[in-house]
Amino acid sequence: MILLWLIVLLLAGGLLAWIAQRWHPSAPRWIALFTVLSSLLLTMLLWVNDGASPTDTAWLIRLEQPWIPQWGVGFSLALDGLSLLLLLLTFFLGLLAVLISWREIQHKVGFFHFNLLWVLAGISGVFLAMDLFLFYFFWEVMLIPMYFLIGIWGHEKKRYAAYKFFLFTQASGLLMLLAILGLYFIHGNQTGTYTFNYFELLNTTLAPVAARWLMFGFLAAFxxxxxxVPFHSWLPDAHSQAPTAGSVILAGLLLKTGAYGLLRFVLPLFPTATVEFAPWAMLLGVIGILYGAILAYSQTDLKRLVAYTSVSHMGFVILGVFAFNEWALQGVVMQMIAHGLSTGALFILAGFLYERLHTRDMNKMGGFWTTAPKMGVMALVFVMASLGLPGLGNFIAEFLTLVGAWQANNWLTVFATIGLVLATAYSLRIMQKVFLERNLKQQVLPDLTFREMLIAAPMVVLMLWLGLYPQPVLDLAQPAIKQQLQAYTPAVPAVTSPAPQTAFYPPATDSTYFQKMKGETYEFK
Amino acid sequence: MNSNDFLHLMPLLILTFGAIINMLVISVWRNHKIIYVITALSMLAAFGSLLEQRTLGPHHIDPLFIIDGFAVFYMGIILLTALLISMLSYAYFEQREEQKEEYYLLLILSTLGACVLVLSKHFASLFLGLEILSVALYALIAYLRKRERSDEGGIKYLILAAFSSAFLLFGMALVYASAGTMEFAAIATAIASAGGLSLLMLTGFGMMIVGVGFKLGVVPFHMWTPDVYEGAPAPVTAFIATVSKGGMLGLLIRFFMEVDGFRYPALVLIFTIIAVASMFVGNLLALMQRNVKRILAYSSIAHMGYLLVAFLAGNEMGVQAITFYLVAYFITTVGAFGIVAMLSDKVRDAELLSDYKGLLWRRPWTATIFTAMLLSLAGIPLTGGFVGKFYILAAGVNTGLWLLVVTLIINSVIGLYYYIKIIAVMFQQPDAATEATARLRPAIYVASMGTLTILALLLVGIGIYPTALLNLIATVLDSYSTVAFR
Structure with missing residues (x-):
C-alpha cells in the first residue's frame, strides 16, 4: 500500500499547492517542498527497511488491486532494486526542481507546482506500474503537466518546443499502446485469460514475426x-526552452523512463526479437554517442549544448541494454543515475547563469572564474562528471557499459569509446567559454547564494559518492538486472560466463574491485 | 395496442405530452422559467419511466418498435443529454431578447425523434423518427433568426437534409422492391434466402448509406457540418453533435446487426472507406480552422470515423466500445459547447480562438473544465475519452482491422495538434482589453457552472474508474438484448 500512497501523496500535494496559492503566494512552494521531501524520506525508509534484507525474489514490495476486472486490468505496482533507485533519483531531482524554482518562477506559482508534482507522480507511476494498461496510463499522465511546464514557463520559443515534445511522445506512445493491445490479445487467445498483468504476459510465447512487430511498437515509445538519434529532434528544443526545473526533470527523469522501459519491458518480453535487433540497436547507440557529441560541441546556446550531451550519453544506455550482459546493464543503471545527476546539475548551472545574465548564449559569457569562484568550482565538478572523470559517477557507468558492450560487439565499442574523447572536448569547452577566457563585457556576476549552494552541494556529494563507492547502488540493482536477463542466460552463455560474475562481486574492499575487474577483461581477450 | 405496449412506450408518450403542454402554456402565458421547468420535468419523467423498464425485458410492438436493452440504454443517454442541453439552453437564452419559449417545444420534439430512431425496427418508424428529428432541427438551427449565420445554417441544413431524406427514401423503396418487406429482421431473412446481395439490394443499401451518412456527418456527406455548427446557437450545436448523431448511430447499429451487414464485403468496404476518409478529412481540415465551433465540427467528423472503427469490428465488443465511447463523447461535447455557450454574449457566440486567450488566468475553473473536455476529445488519460479510445482500439485490434487501427493512431496525433492549440491559447497571457465583464446573472452563472462541473467530474470519473459504466453497459446491453451479436 505504501507504493500507492507515494503516488497519491504527490497528486494530493499538487492539488493542494494549486489551491494554496489563494492563501499565500509562497504557500505552494512550501507545500511542494514538503510533499517531495516526505516522498523522498518515505522511499529512503523503504530502502533501509526492505532493500537491505535479502530475499530470494527481486521484488521488494508488490501491490495488486483489481481496477477494471472486465478487461483484466489491475492496479498493480511493484518495487524492486531498479525501481527503488529510480524513485530515489526522482524525488531527489524533484526536490532540487522545487528549490531551483524558488526565485525563477514568479507568476502562476500554484499552477506551476501542481504541474511539477503531477509530473513527478506520473514518473513514479511509470517506475512502479506492473500492469501494461496502468503503465501506459502513467506514461501519458506525465506528458500533460510537462507540456504545461514547457508551454507556460518556458523561454522564447516555448510553444513550438512544447508542441514538438508533446506530439513526438504522444505519437510514439500510441504505437506502444497498439503493441500492448496486440500482446494482450495474443496472450488471451493462447491462455484464455485476458490480462494486462506484466508477470502473466511474460509467459506469452510469440511467433517470431509477431514478436518483431510488437517489439517495434514498444521500441517506438522508448x-x-x-x-x-533519428528520433531525437524534439529533445534539444524541449530541453533548451523549458524552465530550469523542467529541463532538470526532462533530462534527469523523463529520458530515464525510456531506458527503464527498455530494461523492464522490451528485454524480458521479447527475448528472441531483441537479439535479432541488437546489432542495429547498438549501431544506433554508437551513432547517437558520436552525433550527439559533435553537435554538442558546435552549440553556442548553453542549454542546447547540455541537451545534446544527453543525446550522447543516452547512446551509452542503448549500447549497454542491447549487450545483454550483467556488466553492461549495471553500467546502464549507473548511467541512468549518474547522468540524471550530472545533466541535472549542468541545467541548474545554466539556470543560475540565466537568472543573472538573462542569456544562454555562451559567446556573451566568459571570465566568470574570478568573479564567481564558488560557481566556478561547482561547474568544474559538474563538467568533469559529464566528461567521465574517474572518481565521479559517470566514469563508473561508462566504464561498465563499455566493458559489457565489448563482450557483445568489439568494433562498435571501439567507436563508442571515441565518444569519451569527444565528451572531453565539449565539456571543457563549457569551462573555457564560460569561466575562463576574458570577461569582455566586464560583467559583474554575483556568486552563489546560500540557497543555491544548498542545491549544488548535495549534487557534488552524490556524484562523488557514486564515483568512489558505487557498491550499494550496484548491489541494489543486481537482483533486478539478473531478473531482466533471465531469458538470455541460456541463449547467450558465452557472454555471462561465471568467471567474471564472481569477480564482479568480490567480498573484498572496493579498491581491489576495479583492479580485479580490469584484470578479468584483459584475460578475456 | 394493449396496456403493456403503452407502458413500454411511456418515454415517448411523456415527451409528446410535454410538448403539447408546453404549447398550451405558451398560448396562455409566456414565461421562460415555467416552460423550462415543464421541459426539464418531462425529460426527467421520461428518463424515470425508462428506469422502470429495466425490469420488464425486451418487448416487441409489431411491426414498428422494439424495446430492448440496447434501445433503453440509448434512449437513456439521449434523454439525459437532452436534459443537460436544456439546462445549458436556459442560461444561454435567458440573456437573449428573442422569444425563447418555442425553443423548448422544438427541443422536446427533436429528442422524441431521436428516441424513435433507436426504437425502430421498421422503415416506417425509422423515417418517422428521422423526420421528427430533422424538421425540429431546421427550426432550432435558425432559431436566432436575426443572425445571418444562423439563417444560413438553417437553410443549408434544410436543403441538404431534405435531399438526403430523399435518397434514404429511394433506397428504402429499392430494398423493399427487392426484399418485399420493410422490417429489419424480415429483410435479413430475405437476403439470406436470396443467397447474397442482389444489385438492386446493394443499390438500395448504398442510397440508404447516403441518408444515414448525412445525418452522421461523415465524409463525403459532411459538407453541412462546419457551417451548421458555426451558425446554430451553441446549445443547438451541442444537440446536433450528440443527440442527433447518437440516435442515428443507434439505428445504424441495430439495422446492421439485424441484417448482419458485416457478412457482405461490399458494405464493409464502403464503411471502411467512409471511416478512413472521415478520420483524415475531419482532422486535417480541423487543423486549418481558427473558429472554435468549426474546429469542434471537424473534430466531430473525425470522431464519427473513430466510432465507425468499432462499428466495423462488428461484434459484441465493438458495440460495447461504441456505446462507451458515445457516453464519453456526449459528456465531452455537451461540456465543450456548454463552455462556448457560457462565454457567449448577446451579440455573438464565443467562437473565435481569440475569445479564449488567457482564459486560464481570467476564469481558471472554466478553463480547467474546457481543458479537460479537450483532452478527453484527444484521448488523454484521466478522462473518459481515453478509456473510450482504448476500447475502440481494443475492438479494432481484436478483429484485426489493422488499416483502420493504424489510421486511428495517426489521426489521434493529428487531432492532438488542434486540441492543444486551443489549450495553448487559453494559457497565453491575456490582453488587458479582453478582461471579461460579468455577463451572466449570478444565479444562472452558478447553475451553468454547476452543470459543467458535474460533467467534468463524470468525465474524470469514468476515466479513472470505468468499471461501473462498463458493467452497466454490459448488463443492460446483454441481459435482454434481442440483437443477435455475431
Whole structure:
C-alpha cells in the first residue's frame, strides 16, 4: 500500500499547492517542498527497511488491486532494486526542481507546482506500474503537466518546443499502446485469460514475426523518449526552452523512463526479437554517442549544448541494454543515475547563469572564474562528471557499459569509446567559454547564494559518492538486472560466463574491485 | 395496442405530452422559467419511466418498435443529454431578447425523434423518427433568426437534409422492391434466402448509406457540418453533435446487426472507406480552422470515423466500445459547447480562438473544465475519452482491422495538434482589453457552472474508474438484448 500512497501523496500535494496559492503566494512552494521531501524520506525508509534484507525474489514490495476486472486490468505496482533507485533519483531531482524554482518562477506559482508534482507522480507511476494498461496510463499522465511546464514557463520559443515534445511522445506512445493491445490479445487467445498483468504476459510465447512487430511498437515509445538519434529532434528544443526545473526533470527523469522501459519491458518480453535487433540497436547507440557529441560541441546556446550531451550519453544506455550482459546493464543503471545527476546539475548551472545574465548564449559569457569562484568550482565538478572523470559517477557507468558492450560487439565499442574523447572536448569547452577566457563585457556576476549552494552541494556529494563507492547502488540493482536477463542466460552463455560474475562481486574492499575487474577483461581477450 | 405496449412506450408518450403542454402554456402565458421547468420535468419523467423498464425485458410492438436493452440504454443517454442541453439552453437564452419559449417545444420534439430512431425496427418508424428529428432541427438551427449565420445554417441544413431524406427514401423503396418487406429482421431473412446481395439490394443499401451518412456527418456527406455548427446557437450545436448523431448511430447499429451487414464485403468496404476518409478529412481540415465551433465540427467528423472503427469490428465488443465511447463523447461535447455557450454574449457566440486567450488566468475553473473536455476529445488519460479510445482500439485490434487501427493512431496525433492549440491559447497571457465583464446573472452563472462541473467530474470519473459504466453497459446491453451479436 505504501507504493500507492507515494503516488497519491504527490497528486494530493499538487492539488493542494494549486489551491494554496489563494492563501499565500509562497504557500505552494512550501507545500511542494514538503510533499517531495516526505516522498523522498518515505522511499529512503523503504530502502533501509526492505532493500537491505535479502530475499530470494527481486521484488521488494508488490501491490495488486483489481481496477477494471472486465478487461483484466489491475492496479498493480511493484518495487524492486531498479525501481527503488529510480524513485530515489526522482524525488531527489524533484526536490532540487522545487528549490531551483524558488526565485525563477514568479507568476502562476500554484499552477506551476501542481504541474511539477503531477509530473513527478506520473514518473513514479511509470517506475512502479506492473500492469501494461496502468503503465501506459502513467506514461501519458506525465506528458500533460510537462507540456504545461514547457508551454507556460518556458523561454522564447516555448510553444513550438512544447508542441514538438508533446506530439513526438504522444505519437510514439500510441504505437506502444497498439503493441500492448496486440500482446494482450495474443496472450488471451493462447491462455484464455485476458490480462494486462506484466508477470502473466511474460509467459506469452510469440511467433517470431509477431514478436518483431510488437517489439517495434514498444521500441517506438522508448527510443523516442530516450532518445535515439533519428528520433531525437524534439529533445534539444524541449530541453533548451523549458524552465530550469523542467529541463532538470526532462533530462534527469523523463529520458530515464525510456531506458527503464527498455530494461523492464522490451528485454524480458521479447527475448528472441531483441537479439535479432541488437546489432542495429547498438549501431544506433554508437551513432547517437558520436552525433550527439559533435553537435554538442558546435552549440553556442548553453542549454542546447547540455541537451545534446544527453543525446550522447543516452547512446551509452542503448549500447549497454542491447549487450545483454550483467556488466553492461549495471553500467546502464549507473548511467541512468549518474547522468540524471550530472545533466541535472549542468541545467541548474545554466539556470543560475540565466537568472543573472538573462542569456544562454555562451559567446556573451566568459571570465566568470574570478568573479564567481564558488560557481566556478561547482561547474568544474559538474563538467568533469559529464566528461567521465574517474572518481565521479559517470566514469563508473561508462566504464561498465563499455566493458559489457565489448563482450557483445568489439568494433562498435571501439567507436563508442571515441565518444569519451569527444565528451572531453565539449565539456571543457563549457569551462573555457564560460569561466575562463576574458570577461569582455566586464560583467559583474554575483556568486552563489546560500540557497543555491544548498542545491549544488548535495549534487557534488552524490556524484562523488557514486564515483568512489558505487557498491550499494550496484548491489541494489543486481537482483533486478539478473531478473531482466533471465531469458538470455541460456541463449547467450558465452557472454555471462561465471568467471567474471564472481569477480564482479568480490567480498573484498572496493579498491581491489576495479583492479580485479580490469584484470578479468584483459584475460578475456 | 394493449396496456403493456403503452407502458413500454411511456418515454415517448411523456415527451409528446410535454410538448403539447408546453404549447398550451405558451398560448396562455409566456414565461421562460415555467416552460423550462415543464421541459426539464418531462425529460426527467421520461428518463424515470425508462428506469422502470429495466425490469420488464425486451418487448416487441409489431411491426414498428422494439424495446430492448440496447434501445433503453440509448434512449437513456439521449434523454439525459437532452436534459443537460436544456439546462445549458436556459442560461444561454435567458440573456437573449428573442422569444425563447418555442425553443423548448422544438427541443422536446427533436429528442422524441431521436428516441424513435433507436426504437425502430421498421422503415416506417425509422423515417418517422428521422423526420421528427430533422424538421425540429431546421427550426432550432435558425432559431436566432436575426443572425445571418444562423439563417444560413438553417437553410443549408434544410436543403441538404431534405435531399438526403430523399435518397434514404429511394433506397428504402429499392430494398423493399427487392426484399418485399420493410422490417429489419424480415429483410435479413430475405437476403439470406436470396443467397447474397442482389444489385438492386446493394443499390438500395448504398442510397440508404447516403441518408444515414448525412445525418452522421461523415465524409463525403459532411459538407453541412462546419457551417451548421458555426451558425446554430451553441446549445443547438451541442444537440446536433450528440443527440442527433447518437440516435442515428443507434439505428445504424441495430439495422446492421439485424441484417448482419458485416457478412457482405461490399458494405464493409464502403464503411471502411467512409471511416478512413472521415478520420483524415475531419482532422486535417480541423487543423486549418481558427473558429472554435468549426474546429469542434471537424473534430466531430473525425470522431464519427473513430466510432465507425468499432462499428466495423462488428461484434459484441465493438458495440460495447461504441456505446462507451458515445457516453464519453456526449459528456465531452455537451461540456465543450456548454463552455462556448457560457462565454457567449448577446451579440455573438464565443467562437473565435481569440475569445479564449488567457482564459486560464481570467476564469481558471472554466478553463480547467474546457481543458479537460479537450483532452478527453484527444484521448488523454484521466478522462473518459481515453478509456473510450482504448476500447475502440481494443475492438479494432481484436478483429484485426489493422488499416483502420493504424489510421486511428495517426489521426489521434493529428487531432492532438488542434486540441492543444486551443489549450495553448487559453494559457497565453491575456490582453488587458479582453478582461471579461460579468455577463451572466449570478444565479444562472452558478447553475451553468454547476452543470459543467458535474460533467467534468463524470468525465474524470469514468476515466479513472470505468468499471461501473462498463458493467452497466454490459448488463443492460446483454441481459435482454434481442440483437443477435455475431
Amino acid at each position: 527510443l523516442v523518449k530516450l532518445p535515439v
